[in-house]
Amino acid sequence: xxxxxxxxxxxAVSLGxxxxxxxxxxxxxxxxxxxxxxxxxxQQKPGQPPKLLISWASTRESGVPxxxxxxxxxxxxxxxISSLQAEDVALYYCQQCYSLPLTFGGGTKVEI
Amino acid sequence: EVQLVESGxxxxxxxxxxRLSCTASGFTFRDYAMTWVRQAPGKxxxxxxxxxxxxxxxxxxxxxxxxxxxxxxxxxxxxxxxLQMSSPTSEDTAVYYCxxxxxxxxxxxxxxxxxxxxx
Numbered sequence: 001x002x003x004x005x006x007x008x009x010x011x012a013v014s015l016g017x018x019x020x021x022x023x024x025x026x027x028x029x030x031x032x033x034x035x036x037x038x039x040x041x042x043q044q045k046p047g048q049p050p051k052l053l054i055s056w057a058s059t060r061e062s063g064v065p066x067x068x069x070x071x072x073x074x075x076x077x078x079x080x081i082s083s084l085q086a087e088d089v090a091l092y093y094c095q096q097c098y099s100l101p102l103t104f105g106g107g108t109k110v111e112i
Numbered sequence: 113e114v115q116l117v118e119s120g121x122x123x124x125x126x127x128x129x130x131r132l133s134c135t136a137s138g139f140t141f142r143d144y145a146m147t148w149v150r151q152a153p154g155k156x157x158x159x160x161x162x163x164x165x166x167x168x169x170x171x172x173x174x175x176x177x178x179x180x181x182x183x184x185x186x187x188x189x190x191x192x193x194x195l196q197m198s199s200p201t202s203e204d205t206a207v208y209y210c211x212x213x214x215x216x217x218x219x220x221x222x223x224x225x226x227x228x229x230x231x
Contacts (some may be wrong), residue, residue: 040217042157049209049224050149050157051117053216093157097215101175102147 002026006105013110019081021108023094028074029110031098038098041070041079044091044107053092054079086112114138114220121225124200132225142166145214146186146193150206151224158206160184162214163193165167173214177203180210184222200229 011017026070028055031036037057048060052061054070057077060087067082079090094105120132134146145160161174163184172184183196193210207224 042218049221050218051216051221052219055219061207063220090142095157095217098174100215102215104157107156109198 001069001101002029002099002103003104004096004103006092006094006108008108009106010109010111012112013081013084015086015112016083019084019088019093019110021079021092021110023072023077023105024080025075025077025096026055029096029098030074037073037077038096039072039077040095040097042070042093042095043088044093045089050093080108084110101106114212116212116222117226118210118222119225121208121227123228123230124197124227125231126201127199128182130197130200130209130227132197132208132227134193134222136191136212138194139212141186141191142188145213147211147214147218148184148193148195149209149218149221150202150204151209152203152206155206160195160208161191164214170186197227200227202229205229 005024007022019077039057041054043053045051053064069080071078083094114189124130127171145162148160150158156190163172181199185194204226207226209224210222211218212220
């Protein structure tokens with residue numbers, strides 16, 4: 001199984017400041033035949049299902065504010081919130097969809 | 113608009129069975145794989161399994177933690193995916209989400225249904 005390790009477990013960021021979340025996979029999730037990283041970031045607010053923010057490591061989903069960006073390849077990935085807003089307080093999860101079983105990181109709690 | 117609505121959750125005794133349903137709308141259901149993901153109270157997300165579309169054989173894949181106990185099926189005539197839970201234990205207590213797709217990022221999620229396994 002591919003283990004997804006997120007860091008930190010939680011972080012507190014001032015409004016307007018940058019938040020950075022890291023995720024490391026235990027093996028590469030890059031598929032060379034189509035040049036894609038099978039990797040995604042999700043945001044989950046209390047009482048709600050997860051929401052897909054970033055797919056293929058760096059593709060922002062429609063409607064996701066451009067302050068959210070994803071980067072990385074292979075085994076190391078980063079989610080950056082460039083200027084934290086109050087509505088960004090949530091749990092964030094990384095996920096690999098490269099191989100079964102699909103696995104998620106343990107989550108990072110972002111607070112103000 | 114893609115909509116996924118789970119139902120069937122509730123309190124179930126250990127060892128009894130429970131069937132969850134996921135009713136889909138807003139897309140051609142038969143063309144897509146359907147995945148179940150669960151989240152124990154206060155915990156992270158855990159992939160449960162998925163069922164492929166009939167185009168890809170309608171076959172299923174499961175997490176090791178549920179293999180042999182849970183069964184995913186689908187009824188393309190009713191646009192419903194099912195999760196049959198057999199011999200559940202307290203470890204299976206969770207909110208169960210259905211999602212569209214399988215080995216792609218999961219863009220569409222239902223609101224989830226809570227299953228509590230307790231005597």
